[in-house]
Every structure is written in structure tokens, then in C-alpha cells.
Amino acid sequence: MSRLHPLYAAMEPTIFEHMSGLATAHGAINLGQGFPDEPPSPDMIEAAGRALREKSHQYPPSFGLPELRDAICGFYARRQGLMLAREQVVVTSGATEALAATILALVRPGDEAILFQPAYDSYAPMVRRAGGTPVSVRLDPPAWRYDVEALARAITPRTRVLILNDPLNPAGKVASEAELAMLADVCRRHDLIAICDDVWEDVRFDAVPHRSLLAMPGMAERAVKIGSAGKIFGLTGWKVGWFCAAPDLAQAIGRAHQFLTFTTPPALQWATAEGLARPDSWFAPQRATWATARDRLAQNLERAGFVVLPSAATWFLGIDLAASGIAIDDRDFSERAVREAGVASIPVSALFEGDGPRHILRLCFAKDAATLDEAVARLARFRDTLGTERRA
Numbered sequence: 117m118s119r120l121h122p123l124y125a126a127m128e129p130t131i132f133e134h135m136s137g138l139a140t141a142h143g144a145i146n147l148g149q150g151f152p153d154e155p156p157s158p159d160m161i162e163a164a165g166r167a168l169r170e171k172s173h174q175y176p177p178s179f180g181l182p183e184l185r186d187a188i189c190g191f192y193a194r195r196q197g198l199m200l201a202r203e204q205v206v207v208t209s210g211a212t213e214a215l216a217a218t219i220l221a222l223v224r225p226g227d228e229a230i231l232f233q234p235a236y237d238s239y240a241p242m243v244r245r246a247g248g249t250p251v252s253v254r255l256d257p258p259a260w261r262y263d264v265e266a267l268a269r270a271i272t273p274r275t276r277v278l279i280l281n282d283p284l285n286p287a288g289k290v291a292s293e294a295e296l297a298m299l300a301d302v303c304r305r306h307d308l309i310a311i312c313d314d315v316w317e318d319v320r321f322d323a324v325p326h327r328s329l330l331a332m333p334g335m336a337e338r339a340v341k342i343g344s345a346g347k348i349f350g351l352t353g354w355k356v357g358w359f360c361a362a363p364d365l366a367q368a369i370g371r372a373h374q375f376l377t378f379t380t381p382p383a384l385q386w387a388t389a390e391g392l393a394r395p396d397s398w399f400a401p402q403r404a405t406w407a408t409a410r411d412r413l414a415q416n417l418e419r420a421g422f423v424v425l426p427s428a429a430t431w432f433l434g435i436d437l438a439a440s441g442i443a444i445d446d447r448d449f450s451e452r453a454v455r456e457a458g459v460a461s462i463p464v465s466a467l468f469e470g471d472g473p474r475h476i477l478r479l480c481f482a483k484d485a486a487t488l489d490e491a492v493a494r495l496a497r498f499r500d501t502l503g504t505e506r507r508a
């Protein structure tokens with residue numbers, strides 16, 4: 117009998133790790149796991165280098181450097197008109213740790229947690245590890261609409277939290293004002309706490325400032341907002357994240373955080389603080405580069421006969437395989453394309469438990485033009501091979 121906790125006894129590596137491993141093994145272009153391949157910003161590297169040379173290498177405070185906590189408040193005030201105080205912000209080792217601390221602190225044994233599928237892969241396992249039950253509400257392409265009736269059906273007297281990822285990875289969808297109002301209304305009426313996974317808040321291409329569910333009327337006291345420097349600066353390996361909540365809630369979740377990682381490397385905290393204080397004009401060119409890459413990939417795919425879903429945010433866009441004349445499902449396509457075509461992708465069905473669409477493929481577009489062009493050429497050739505197979 118396994119001595120492991122049953123949750124981990126048969127657990128597979130994440131789809132992101134799996135596909136990146138295959139990409140390396142097969143020398144494939146990696147449009148799977150989300151990370152940009154552009155050189156890092158020299159300003160950020162210089163700031164981190166300076167911090168390594170000049171600042172302390174010993175434990176920072178568990179809740180984060182005060183300077184970074186203040187910089188996070190300043191960033192949200194400037195870019196989202198959201199007023200937070202230092203005691204509402206706790207720095208974590210990536211958003212993944214912020215999610216873990218929040219779920220461990222809020223979900224009690226027997227509680228139910230609503231999550232929308234497709235869902236970031238850590239939500240459900242963390243809810244289960246906390247003794248809770250994830251209850252899924254399915255979103256469907258191409259609109260990925262939040263449906264008030266489906267949500268109402270999922271809520272029971274045991275429902276305690278609702279996890280919202282907006283903008284939504286893998287769909288690139290941004291919740292409308294009406295959807296946010298509906299979700300806030302549901303949280304207030306059923307006394308739910310919203311865990312707002314806002315990591316993609318600053319990777320938006322619609323020129324609209326992000327509005328968090330936490331910023332909706334009556335939500336400040338019942339929401340936890342999670343952010344990530346990895347996405348804001350395109351530096352996913354830094355793993356500097358944070359959560360923000362009302363002071364008492366932030367304190368309580370901070371107690372869970374103190375026994376997960378306790379704290380986060382100080383040099384990266386200093387550099388993130390410096391980065392967050394930069395003016396909007398400093399952030400704009402990187403967003404423009406990502407938007408251009410998105411358009412290039414979408415147009416090339418369409419020219420090659422693929423049906424592409426719209427993407428207003430994140431580094432991802434979706435291909436509708438079925439509508440593109442591909443008869444195999446997303447998992448098969450992904451597993452074969454990385455080996456046979458040399459392109460890694462993410463099958464969106466991997467972000468569903470149980471029932472979900474099996475015909476959407478996620479591609480990361482935060483790559484240089486030559487890489488994107490080559491990937492499309494390879495995918496188009498691969499699709500033609502599949503067509504020939506079917507006729508044979």
C-alpha cells in the first residue's frame with residue numbers, strides 16, 4: 117500500500133511540465149507552457165543585479181519587503197484605480213503559492229469551492245488537499261460566458277469560495293462588466309469569498325484598465341486578489357507573486373503563507389518593487405510586442421486554414437481543431453504534433469476535469485516572428501498529413 121497521501125499517489129506531472137519535457141526531448145518549438153522567449157528587460161536585470169550586489173541576502177520579512185508591498189499598492193492605484201494599503205498585501209513565491217496559501221487558509225474540510233473550467237491546474241488539487249470539494253462550472257468556447265443559471269445550480273449551503281481567473285487562461289477572455297457584476301452579486305447573496313486569480317490583469321490588449329472582482333461593490337471584504345510579477349514583466353521564472361485582501365483576511369492567509377515558503381528571495385523583491393514603480397510608458401512597448409505577436413500568429417494560422425478563437429489577453433490563443441478540419445481530439449493532436457511536427461501546444465481539455473470540449477488547442481504567441489512563422493508552417497504540414505492519413 118502506498119504511504120503517500122492518496123491525492124499524490126497517482127498524480128501525473130502537470131500538462132505544462134509534460135509538454136515542455138516533450139518539447140525538449142524532441143527539439144520542438146515550444147508554444148505549450150506559457151513563457152515569452154524575448155530577452156529580459158535590461159532594466160529589470162540591472163535592478164536585480166544591483167540588489168544582489170548591494171542589498172541583504174538574509175531573510176526578508178515573511179509578508180514581503182515593505183518597499184515591495186508599497187510598490188504593489190502604487191501599481192494598482194495607478195493602473196487600476198484600486199486603493200490598497202500595505203497591510204493588505206503579502207508577497208509570495210509566485211501566484212501559485214498565493215493560491216495555495218489562500219485555499220489552505222479559507223477552505224475547511226467539507227467546504228465546496230466553485231471553480232470555472234477550463235481552470236488553472238493547481239486549483240482543484242489544492243482545494244482537495246485542504247479537505248474541500250471542487251465544484252466545476254463549465255465555460256464553453258468561443259464566448260466562454262459566465263452563466264448565472266449554471267452557477268446557481270452549482271451553489272449549495274456548503275459552498276464557501278468561488279475561484280475566478282480573469283482574464284482567463286487558456287481562453288484569453290476578459291469578463292465583461294455585467295459578468296463581474298453578476299459574480300459579485302452571487303458572492304454577496306451566498307456569503308462567498310472570491311479568490312480572484314488576476315495574474316493576467318496586466319497582459320491585456322484591449323486598452324481597458326483591469327477591473328478586479330475585488331473592486332466590485334461590496335467585494336473588498338470578501339475577496340482575495342492574486343497577482344504575479346512573472347506575467348507583468350514576462351519573467352515567469354522569478355516566481356514573485358502576491359495576494360491582497362482586507363487586513364484581517366490578509367493576516368490570516370499570511371499565516372498559511374508563513375509555513376509554505378515563509379518568504380521570497382530579496383533581490384527579486386527589490387527588482388520587482390523598482391519595476392512596478394515604472395511609468396505606464398515603460399510597460400507599453402512590451403504589451404505592443406505581445407499584441408503584434410498575437411496578430412501575426414492568428415493571421416498566419418488563418419491564412420493556413422486554421423480557425424482561430426479571439427484572444428483579448430494573456431499570451432495564448434486557441435485553435436478550433438474541429439472547425440479547422442482536424443478529426444482527432446486536442447490531446448491526440450498535441451501529443452502527436454510535438455513528436456511528428458516539432459510543435460508543442462497545450463490541449464485545453466487538460467484544464468477540464470470530466471466533461472469539456474476536446475477540440476481546442478492552446479498556443480503561446482509570446483515568441484519572435486520567425487519562431488511563430490515556422491510553427492505555423494509545421495502545423496499546416498502536419499494537418500495535411502492527418503488529412504492524408506484519413507483518406508488512406
Ligand code: PMP
Nearest residue numbers: 210211212236285315344346357
Ligand atoms: N494562475 C494562472 C491562471 C496562471 O496562468 C499562472 C501561470 N501561468 C499562475 C496562476 C501561476 O503564476 P506564478 O508563475 O506566478 O506562480
Ligand code: GLN
Nearest residue numbers: 132133148149150151285
Ligand atoms: N500557467 C502557465 C501556463 O499556462 C504554466 C505554469 C506552470 O507551468 N506551472 O502555461
